[in-house]
Amino acid sequence: MKKLLFIALAAMFAMQSCGQQPKADDGAADVYFTSDISPEGMMKVYEALGRKAEGNVAVKLSTGEPGGHYYLQPALIKDLVQSINGTIVECNTAYGGGRANTADHLKAAEDHGFTAIAPVDIMDAEGDIELPIEGGKHITADKVGANYAKYDFVVVLSHFKGHEMGGFGGAIKNIAIGIASSSGKARIHSAGKSDTNAWIGTPQDDFLESMAEAAKAIVDDKGDKILYINVMNNLSIDCDCSSHPAAPEMMDVGILASLDPVALDKACVDLVYAAPEEEKRSLVERIESRNGIHTLDYAEQLGVGTQKYNLIDLDK
Numbered sequence: 001m002k003k004l005l006f007i008a009l010a011a012m013f014a015m016q017s018c019g020q021q022p023k024a025d026d027g028a029a030d031v032y033f034t035s036d037i038s039p040e041g042m043m044k045v046y047e048a049l050g051r052k053a054e055g056n057v058a059v060k061l062s063t064g065e066p067g068g069h070y071y072l073q074p075a076l077i078k079d080l081v082q083s084i085n086g087t088i089v090e091c092n093t094a095y096g097g098g099r100a101n102t103a104d105h106l107k108a109a110e111d112h113g114f115t116a117i118a119p120v121d122i123m124d125a126e127g128d129i130e131l132p133i134e135g136g137k138h139i140t141a142d143k144v145g146a147n148y149a150k151y152d153f154v155v156v157l158s159h160f161k162g163h164e165m166g167g168f169g170g171a172i173k174n175i176a177i178g179i180a181s182s183s184g185k186a187r188i189h190s191a192g193k194s195d196t197n198a199w200i201g202t203p204q205d206d207f208l209e210s211m212a213e214a215a216k217a218i219v220d221d222k223g224d225k226i227l228y229i230n231v232m233n234n235l236s237i238d239c240d241c242s243s244h245p246a247a248p249e250m251m252d253v254g255i256l257a258s259l260d261p262v263a264l265d266k267a268c269v270d271l272v273y274a275a276p277e278e279e280k281r282s283l284v285e286r287i288e289s290r291n292g293i294h295t296l297d298y299a300e301q302l303g304v305g306t307q308k309y310n311l312i313d314l315d316k
Contacts, residue, residue: 028308029260031267034315037233037252039079044314045257046080046155051227055152059086059118060178062159063109066098067243070234072159074113081118086155088114091124091145091178094185094198097243123147124181131217135302138210139192142176142217143184153225154218156261160230160268162237162283165189166211167292169239170268171228171261172299176214188214205294212299215261219304228264229257232271237286250279262305266296 032048034041059081064071081088092105099105102125109120123145130141156174163169177185189198191206202210219226232253238245253271258264269292272283287293300307 026308027306028310029258029263029306030312031256031258031260031263031309032312032314033254033256033267034313035254036315037076037231037255039076041255042077042080042229042231043083045229045255046227048312048314049227049257049259051224051259053084053086053153053155053227055225056150057084057086058089058121058148058151058154059084059157060089060154060174061157062174062178062240063088063090063099063105063114063120064112064240065243066108066111068240068245070159070161070236070245070248071112071240072157072231074117076231077157078117080155080157084155087119087121087151088117089121089123089145089147089151089179091180091185092122092182093241094182094189095241097241100182121147123179124184128181128184131221133213133217134220136213136216138206139187139213142179142214143181143187143195144179144218145181148179154222154227156226156228158228158230159234159240160232160256160265161235161239162286163239163290163292164242165290166208166295167287167290168265168269168272168283170230170265172215172265172295172304173211175218175226175261176211179218180214184214204291208291208295209298212295212302212304215299216302216304219261224259227257227259228261229255230264230268231255232268235272235283237282246282249282250275258309260305260309262296262299262307263309266307267309267311269293269296 158174160170183195186198188210235250236245
């Protein structure tokens with residue numbers, strides 16, 4: 001882990017010294033980092049953000065597909081979730097499996113230990129609502145779980161890893177696909193062509209752009225009532241939505257946090273690329289084969305955030 005951290009930070013400092021890394025007054029976002037993947041590390045990055053989660057707080061994470069085991073562990077997030085009196089929120093899947101209906105989804109959340117640390121709300125249990133998307137070319141409204149409207153603030157806890165369709169999954173995917181209702185997920189996957197069939201052969205970049213558009217709906221709706229934390233551990237090439245994910249090949253990296261989801265995901269991608277070749281090979285291939293970086297390019301174009309960031313090492 002220390003070897004990876006040294007290589008990653010050295011690469012970023014080299015970019016700064018060459019004038020390639022913009023300064024804060026150039027619009028770069030702050031991204032906080034700790035190599036301490038622990039409850040204390042979670043609290044450290046949350047507090048560094050300086051934005052207090054208040055009111056009725058939703059904690060958006062993946063409860064993990066039954067059979068999988070790389071999702072964020074309740075023991076890791078418990079202190080943070082309870083300190084903000086958060087409710088863990090999810091929406092049902094659009095692909096079948098063990099979380100396609102509310103009863104099964106709640107059972108998975110219980111089996112994985114989440115109901116023992118906080119209330120769990122499957123937000124589309126009683127339907128969905130639509131949020132407008134300004135500037136969307138594939139989807140003009142994001143269908144999210146109806147209970148989303150109950151929450152004043154959203155804390156986005158994402159397990160950063162690979163993804164079978166998106167190349168990688170982080171904060172953008174978590175607020176796009178993750179907050180979308182089951183039919184909203186179909187809308188994103190089909191790039192607006194269907195609310196019932198997610199698998200209609202959508203061009204890859206159209207799907208990636210639809211994710212960015214859905215993310216914009218959440219960012220625009222919540223304003224300064226949202227924050228993002230990515231945990232880079234158990235770095236499988238597969239998503240927590242897989243019941244049989246591939247074993248991780250990269251060593252654990254750390255926890256990163258930002259008020260900008262694009263900057264946060266970009267920092268995580270950069271840390272993957274900074275890893276030793278023998279570790280990063282499979283994950284980089286997954287990202288590049290799905291053109292995953294296009295999601296960040298398009299999200300930046302939409303105004304969701306910036307790919308320019310200042311990495312702030314909290315371990316110093």
